[in-house]
Amino acid sequence: MSPLPGAVLYASIFTLGCVVGSFLNVCIYRMPRDRSVVAPPSHCPHCGARLRAIDLVPLISFLALGRKCRFCGSPIAWRYFAVELITGLVFVAVWAASGPGLQVLPSWIFASVVIAVVFTDVDHMIIPDKLVVAALLAALLSEGLLAMRGEPHLASVNLLGGALPIPGFLAGGVVGLLVFAFIRVFSQLLFRREGMGLGDVKLAGAIGAMLGPVLALLSFGLAIVAGAVLGILLLLVRLRRRMEYLPFGPFLAVCALVALVAPKTLIGLTSTLYSRWVEMLAP
Numbered sequence: 001m002s003p004l005p006g007a008v009l010y011a012s013i014f015t016l017g018c019v020v021g022s023f024l025n026v027c028i029y030r031m032p033r034d035r036s037v038v039a040p041p042s043h044c045p046h047c048g049a050r051l052r053a054i055d056l057v058p059l060i061s062f063l064a065l066g067r068k069c070r071f072c073g074s075p076i077a078w079r080y081f082a083v084e085l086i087t088g089l090v091f092v093a094v095w096a097a098s099g100p101g102l103q104v105l106p107s108w109i110f111a112s113v114v115i116a117v118v119f120t121d122v123d124h125m126i127i128p129d130k131l132v133v134a135a136l137l138a139a140l141l142s143e144g145l146l147a148m149r150g151e152p153h154l155a156s157v158n159l160l161g162g163a164l165p166i167p168g169f170l171a172g173g174v175v176g177l178l179v180f181a182f183i184r185v186f187s188q189l190l191f192r193r194e195g196m197g198l199g200d201v202k203l204a205g206a207i208g209a210m211l212g213p214v215l216a217l218l219s220f221g222l223a224i225v226a227g228a229v230l231g232i233l234l235l236l237v238r239l240r241r242r243m244e245y246l247p248f249g250p251f252l253a254v255c256a257l258v259a260l261v262a263p264k265t266l267i268g269l270t271s272t273l274y275s276r277w278v279e280m281l282a283p
């Protein structure tokens, strides 16, 4: 489809991802603080100097300025560089997975949301509603594009003895909300503490809407296993005290990205784990 040679095409996609990553840095910093992501224009958080276009070139400005503000010399966190680089790489991975076509657009939006969720939840234990809404819009756009191509994503639900086809984003969204609302209520009753934030429940609904019920459930399973393993590891190396809260959003987000970019790998991995588990229980 594309007349561009592969390397040029991938370099352009990587650059686009880095530019989006630069915007995500603004979202990650401002959204949890309830500030607008468009105004005021970017400025140095230390001296308040307004940054010029030349200070805002993704990856390059950071390196060219020697990790320092041009005006006051305050250090700029590696985080900004990392988010731009990660977004560039993720954009390339999403393109490679979904191939040319409009369908890549909702996937890019969804992947960007996922990256912003990881950092805002780690920093502030918050998943901004705006990010959840953006993920939902990506899911609707994806569903709309599939329907326009005449390949609507339908999940069949067995109701009252008959199979009822319902749109995949609806089935997935409901499954995501229900599973995590259940975990939230259950952990409140059982442990008398909030095991799952409301933001996690909403995010799970949006992930379900994007991935559809089957892939969403697999990604939730992977997230729960990964969260438990990392939680236990952190306890073992005594980085965390026992009752401290480990944000779950990043696990949900990263596993949803795995499901989006490598659905076949996720399905293969889950079925291998599941059959090992069955073998262990019934040798």
Ligand SMILES: [Zn+2]
Pocket: 044, 045, 046, 047, 048, 049, 069, 070, 071, 072, 073, 074
């Ligand atoms: Zn400055």
